[in-house]
Amino acid sequence: MTLPRPFELERPTTLDEAADLLRRMDGESALYAGGTELLILLKHRAIRPRSLIDLKRIDGLGDIRATDERLVIGATVTHRTLERAPDVGAGWPLVAGAIRHVANIRVRNAGTVGGNLAFADPHSDPATLFMAFDASVRLVAADGARTLSLGELAHAPYETARRPDEILAAVSLQRWPEGAVGAYLKFGLYERPTATVAVALFLDGTRSTVRDARIVVGSVGPRAVRLHVAERAVAGEPLGRLAPRLDEIAAAATRDLETMRDLHGAPDYKRELARVCVRRALAVATARARGEQADERHPHTIIV
Amino acid sequence: MRITRDIALSASPANVWPTLWDVARMVECVPGCVDATEIEPRRRYAARMTQQVGPIRVSIPLDIEVTEEKPGWCLVLKAKGRDALVATGVSVTVRLDLGPREAGSSLRLDAEWRVLGQVAALGHPIIQRRAEGMVDEFAARLERALGR
Amino acid sequence: MNAIRTRSSFDVRLIVNGQPWELHVPAHALLLDVLRDRLGLKGAKRSCDVQVCGACTVLVDGAPVSACTYLAVEADGRQVRTVEGLGDDGGLAPLQQAFIDGGAVQCGFCTPGMLMAATALLAEDPAPSREAIVQHLRGNICRCTGYSKIVDAVLACARQDSR
Numbered sequence: 001m002t003l004p005r006p007f008e009l010e011r012p013t014t015l016d017e018a019a020d021l022l023r024r025m026d027g028e029s030a031l032y033a034g035g036t037e038l039l040i041l042l043k044h045r046a047i048r049p050r051s052l053i054d055l056k057r058i059d060g061l062g063d064i065r066a067t068d069e070r071l072v073i074g075a076t077v078t079h080r081t082l083e084r085a086p087d088v089g090a091g092w093p094l095v096a097g098a099i100r101h102v103a104n105i106r107v108r109n110a111g112t113v114g115g116n117l118a119f120a121d122p123h124s125d126p127a128t129l130f131m132a133f134d135a136s137v138r139l140v141a142a143d144g145a146r147t148l149s150l151g152e153l154a155h156a157p158y159e160t161a162r163r164p165d166e167i168l169a170a171v172s173l174q175r176w177p178e179g180a181v182g183a184y185l186k187f188g189l190y191e192r193p194t195a196t197v198a199v200a201l202f203l204d205g206t207r208s209t210v211r212d213a214r215i216v217v218g219s220v221g222p223r224a225v226r227l228h229v230a231e232r233a234v235a236g237e238p239l240g241r242l243a244p245r246l247d248e249i250a251a252a253a254t255r256d257l258e259t260m261r262d263l264h265g266a267p268d269y270k271r272e273l274a275r276v277c278v279r280r281a282l283a284v285a286t287a288r289a290r291g292e293q294a295d296e297r298h299p300h301t302i303i304v
Numbered sequence: 305m306r307i308t309r310d311i312a313l314s315a316s317p318a319n320v321w322p323t324l325w326d327v328a329r330m331v332e333c334v335p336g337c338v339d340a341t342e343i344e345p346r347r348r349y350a351a352r353m354t355q356q357v358g359p360i361r362v363s364i365p366l367d368i369e370v371t372e373e374k375p376g377w378c379l380v381l382k383a384k385g386r387d388a389l390v391a392t393g394v395s396v397t398v399r400l401d402l403g404p405r406e407a408g409s410s411l412r413l414d415a416e417w418r419v420l421g422q423v424a425a426l427g428h429p430i431i432q433r434r435a436e437g438m439v440d441e442f443a444a445r446l447e448r449a450l451g452r
Numbered sequence: 453m454n455a456i457r458t459r460s461s462f463d464v465r466l467i468v469n470g471q472p473w474e475l476h477v478p479a480h481a482l483l484l485d486v487l488r489d490r491l492g493l494k495g496a497k498r499s500c501d502v503q504v505c506g507a508c509t510v511l512v513d514g515a516p517v518s519a520c521t522y523l524a525v526e527a528d529g530r531q532v533r534t535v536e537g538l539g540d541d542g543g544l545a546p547l548q549q550a551f552i553d554g555g556a557v558q559c560g561f562c563t564p565g566m567l568m569a570a571t572a573l574l575a576e577d578p579a580p581s582r583e584a585i586v587q588h589l590r591g592n593i594c595r596c597t598g599y600s601k602i603v604d605a606v607l608a609c610a611r612q613d614s615r
Binding site: 001002003005006007008009035036039040042043052080100101103104105106107109110191 | 459460462478479480481482485501502503504506509512515516517518521522523525569572587588590591592
Binding site for chain 1: 357358359360361389390391422423425426427429430433
């Protein structure tokens, strides 16, 4: 269907201008970048903004900047741009590899990283993946700006800590320490993933022991979460001792995982699915840590 | 969909009942419910329910009817309405049973509700979570209202 | 604060299959509707309407987008390519011929989208592997063919081009 209601299209060129517009429009406007979610909400008449504030012409919002410590991704960077950016391929190869598989090629060309995080669909690759990089987001309003961790941003499906007068301007990912290995696993039969797992193992100097870890599961519950139980279980473990323990670690970590019933499945099914996916992702990451080829292939599963 | 909750209140049933029976006042304890007006005393009321679920904001004019009443201990309300702008309709039947407990009253709330239309497209689990949050908040506000 | 620069309709210049069009479009006009209803290019189809199926795929500056969920104003000043623009002088492009030769068309509804997505792939990667083709076409749904002949046709075209 065509878009049912006309709207005005504002095209600010600075973030200040956009934030000011947003404040003045007081709930009557919607922030617009790729439109991959917004235009669908408009088609379904779920929202009725009088105007759209196009963020794509704002200087700097479409930039990717890498430093020694972090990667700063502007909110209007498309998935496709992120996937192909040389700095990302060099410093955050897991991100480049995983973002290649978001939705489909058309959504990746139009959809933006900021839009994905701000919309907070619980079935999201970036929302899970970025948590393994201790991500934080910058929220900008007319009267000031603040920084939140990704965990603080996501509250519930389609609900974030972003206030109506704030613009999500950028997301920042930490650079992993030297010698870290990672894995990203997504399972699903649909456009949006049913289960997503991101694993980071930070190894010690000898590369024989896990110093610290990030283990994130998403898409099965209202928001992506770190599995601290699993992270504590692997921290300090020699790699050789880990392999036989993966079953038990994955089971313990997902036993009380909050899952959500929807068209992707029932809560118990999703908990079991999460258990299996966490185990598989850990298996791949630990194999890579040992310098081995991880050759896991499973139905409807993409492993990066 | 259904929510059942046992709400512990610190006032005795005799003190709780008048607040419940003041339907307009009780309805305003429901988060998002405003402008409660009496149309027919003890029988019909009107109110407006405004909620934001994710990106969708609904504002529903509610028609509320008291369908059953056992003075002092039971009240059944039916409420329904529709926000034509976002094509969302809601209908809910709430049964309130008031009984004594050691340190005050126990109010059993049994609500059967239906949401149809656009908001329902977000998925019932999301609405159920919101509805449960609303019941929790209702309980807290009712306790505060009784305290005055 | 300066006057708000707000517009509910825009003058845009779309270059569609190499031909420039000066149009005045409302802000809320979708590219698919402009292509089909104002320019008479019926190749791109409206199917799922939520950018999942790929039947509306067109190329904007070489990149596949879902025309059903893309504002026409976004294509201002850009090269838009539809299935009608694949061949030249009324003849078919090699990729189209490969689809015919390989029996990769049944009802034909998904075909324009498949062709546009595959065209974008071959422009970027003239010798893709089967796996690369499958990954690239993952967002284009076909109800008839079972996909294998479509993938075969793209492979055949790539191999032919490389000779």
